Amino acid sequence: MSDYTLNPHYASDDVSREPTRAGFGRGLKTAGEADERVVALCADLTESTQMHHFRDVFPSRFVEIGVAEQNLVTVASGMARVGKIPFTSSYAAFSPGRNWEQIRTTICLNEQPVKVVGSHAGVSVGPDGATHQMLEDIALMRVLPHMVVVNPGDAIEAEKATRAMARDDKNPGYLRLAREKTPIFSTEQSPFEIGPAYVLHAGDDVTIASTGPMTAQALIAAKQLREQYNINAEVVHVPTIKPLDVDTIVASVGKTGRIVTVEEAQAAAGFGGLIAETLADHLPAPQLRIGMDDRFGESGSPDELLTHFGFDAEAIAGRVRTFIDKRPQYKKGF
Amino acid sequence: MSGKQTQTQLEQTANTVRTDIISMLEAAGSGHSAGPLGLADIFTALYFRIMKLRPEEPEWDGRDLFFLSNGHCVPVQYAVMANRGYFDKKELMTLRQLGSRLQGHPERTKLPGLENTSGPLGSGLSQAAGVAYTLQYIDNNPQRWVYAVTGDGELDEGNIWEAAMFAGKYKLSQLTVFIDRNNIQIDGTTEDVMPLEDLAGKWRSFGWHVQEIDGHNMASIIDAADMAKAITTRPSVIIAHTVPGKGVDFMEYDYHWHGAPPNHEQAKKALTELRTLRGKITHEGEGV
Numbered sequence: 001m002s003d004y005t006l007n008p009h010y011a012s013d014d015v016s017r018e019p020t021r022a023g024f025g026r027g028l029k030t031a032g033e034a035d036e037r038v039v040a041l042c043a044d045l046t047e048s049t050q051m052h053h054f055r056d057v058f059p060s061r062f063v064e065i066g067v068a069e070q071n072l073v074t075v076a077s078g079m080a081r082v083g084k085i086p087f088t089s090s091y092a093a094f095s096p097g098r099n100w101e102q103i104r105t106t107i108c109l110n111e112q113p114v115k116v117v118g119s120h121a122g123v124s125v126g127p128d129g130a131t132h133q134m135l136e137d138i139a140l141m142r143v144l145p146h147m148v149v150v151n152p153g154d155a156i157e158a159e160k161a162t163r164a165m166a167r168d169d170k171n172p173g174y175l176r177l178a179r180e181k182t183p184i185f186s187t188e189q190s191p192f193e194i195g196p197a198y199v200l201h202a203g204d205d206v207t208i209a210s211t212g213p214m215t216a217q218a219l220i221a222a223k224q225l226r227e228q229y230n231i232n233a234e235v236v237h238v239p240t241i242k243p244l245d246v247d248t249i250v251a252s253v254g255k256t257g258r259i260v261t262v263e264e265a266q267a268a269a270g271f272g273g274l275i276a277e278t279l280a281d282h283l284p285a286p287q288l289r290i291g292m293d294d295r296f297g298e299s300g301s302p303d304e305l306l307t308h309f310g311f312d313a314e315a316i317a318g319r320v321r322t323f324i325d326k327r328p329q330y331k332k333g334f
Numbered sequence: 335m336s337g338k339q340t341q342t343q344l345e346q347t348a349n350t351v352r353t354d355i356i357s358m359l360e361a362a363g364s365g366h367s368a369g370p371l372g373l374a375d376i377f378t379a380l381y382f383r384i385m386k387l388r389p390e391e392p393e394w395d396g397r398d399l400f401f402l403s404n405g406h407c408v409p410v411q412y413a414v415m416a417n418r419g420y421f422d423k424k425e426l427m428t429l430r431q432l433g434s435r436l437q438g439h440p441e442r443t444k445l446p447g448l449e450n451t452s453g454p455l456g457s458g459l460s461q462a463a464g465v466a467y468t469l470q471y472i473d474n475n476p477q478r479w480v481y482a483v484t485g486d487g488e489l490d491e492g493n494i495w496e497a498a499m500f501a502g503k504y505k506l507s508q509l510t511v512f513i514d515r516n517n518i519q520i521d522g523t524t525e526d527v528m529p530l531e532d533l534a535g536k537w538r539s540f541g542w543h544v545q546e547i548d549g550h551n552m553a554s555i556i557d558a559a560d561m562a563k564a565i566t567t568r569p570s571v572i573i574a575h576t577v578p579g580k581g582v583d584f585m586e587y588d589y590h591w592h593g594a595p596p597n598h599e600q601a602k603k604a605l606t607e608l609r610t611l612r613g614k615i616t617h618e619g620e621g622v
Binding site for chain 1: 399401441442443449450451452453454456457460461462463464465466467468469471472473492493496497499500503
């Protein structure tokens with residue numbers, strides 16, 4: 001069993017929904033109240049990325065950069081040099097999409113505690129289309145030394161994650177956010193720290209490890225598998241992609257013998273790639289990576305796109321069933 | 335050596351710095367010659383006259399901050415810092431070696447006294463601007479000043495002009511930038527590779543106070559920095575016309591020396607030139 005406190009309505013059609021970026025907006029304002037070193041910089045997307053909550057309370061600690069993402073993160077690097085904890089925000093397609101080298105050199109190699117906040121990640125951005133649907137950010141950020149990568153599962157967790165990242169005055173960080181409202185599966189009482197993965201539902205037949213708002217879909221998929229097919233999936237929520245909670249992942253796979261990873265990003269080199277690398281080192285096991293399969297998104301409504309690309313609970317449940325039919329559990333002899 | 339030197343002393347120090355650069359690059363066997371030699375006078379003026387700093391306390395919170403944007407010119411910064419007392423001059427000979435604090439391109443976390451990590455071009459000015467913004471608008475501290483050096487080939491980078499626009503908008507008056515206008519970059523002359531002129535006009539149109547000086551005239555460098563501090567309404571850029579490879583006859587004006595070090599024979603010839611002021615004096619100073 002898991003001792004994680006889930007929102008009891010997580011599987012209900014009328015579960016409360018809010019975008020993770022809204023939680024970030026609240027969390028940044030709270031972080032600003034707690035620590036005057038926290039400053040915020042935005043590249044002409046202040047309301048979109050919800051930084052206006054901070055700006056309205058701390059106008060002198062907010063910097064409008066304009067549409068200049070390379071300058072966004074390098075100005076922040078300079079501010080960190082004189083003791084600030086800067087949060088920079090834009091759409092993930094632009095930051096870290098456009099300014100990766102500046103993040104690498106002036107933030108990671110330079111070891112400055114700048115937080116890169118990439119909003120509107122994933123295909124659920126919707127009608128804006130493939131140019132704005134960032135799918136490669138997890139891969140780009142997790143490969144950088146010193147970078148902490150956090151992909152919160154819902155708005156409540158995003159608020160906690162923002163405050164936690166603001167308390168870290170040593171490490172650079174990447175916070176991945178979504179545009180669309182997604183189900184709230186956690187509660188104010190649910191645990192969150194940077195680092196741990198959380199077992200949301202215990203099971204023996206297969207591990208479903210998911211990151212970001214996809215966890216809400218993974219939970220519903222697990223419920224369907226349990227109730228309709230007598231498949232008992234263990235759901236592990238992984239909000240911190242780096243540093244990865246290797247022990248929790250390996251312990252779960254040690255029990256279930258196989259794993260399905262779920263992310264709204266490129267499955268190659270992203271979260272699924274990370275788990276494959278990790279298990280190759282520690283506990284090689286059959287794995288199914290659910291994510292974008294080496295292609296770009298397209299325009300459509302968010303719900304249509306999640307269904308089209310196989311990210312909704314029904315699609316996840318179907319693929320898990322096919323996977324466990326074909327791939328036996330490897331419980332011994334690793 | 336003490337902080338405040340006379341003009342003649344500064345010129346002598348710059349010459350010593352040039353001999354150190356040649357010796358370091360010869361020992362390293364790789365690295366950039368032309369830019370560091372051309373910047374020796376400006377760096378000497380900055381570290382021995384212009385900037386407030388404490389070599390024995392590199393993180394002193396009253397110091398002025400210096401950002402090298404074109405990181406490949408760092409041999410001149412290392413040489414000046416060693417002459418100023420940040421570390422022992424013997425360490426200069428470890429440049430680019432495994433385990434050295436003197437990385438081929440500067441890394442802040444390796445060597446106390448460096449404010450940034452640079453190499454990929456175009457980002458140092460933004461970092462300097464971030465500090466200048468913080469001092470002016472958040473910390474409200476008019477006592478500290480921010481300096482940056484950029485190359486001229488580096489001005490091809492879009493990031494530079496993002497920073498120029500930013501500093502212009504916010505009238506970052508505690509920011510002074512030296513542009514090393516030596517007219518060369520790796521593939522040739524700047525005006526052949528990607529023309530920069532009208533360079534002064536470009537910066538003026540971005541809202542900057544612009545001066546043009548001879549980057550080897552110590553008095554001009556110091557005067558321009560003083561003038562920049564007197565301008566309280568705008569950021570300042572000093573376009574410093576320099577000779578790439580300055581002080582070594584066979585390196586001057588030749589863009590092939592941008593990214594190459596001297597071999598032993600070339601270094602010997604260069605050091606003789608520098609120590610005898612091209613044959614004008616016969617005294618041979620001691621090497622590093």
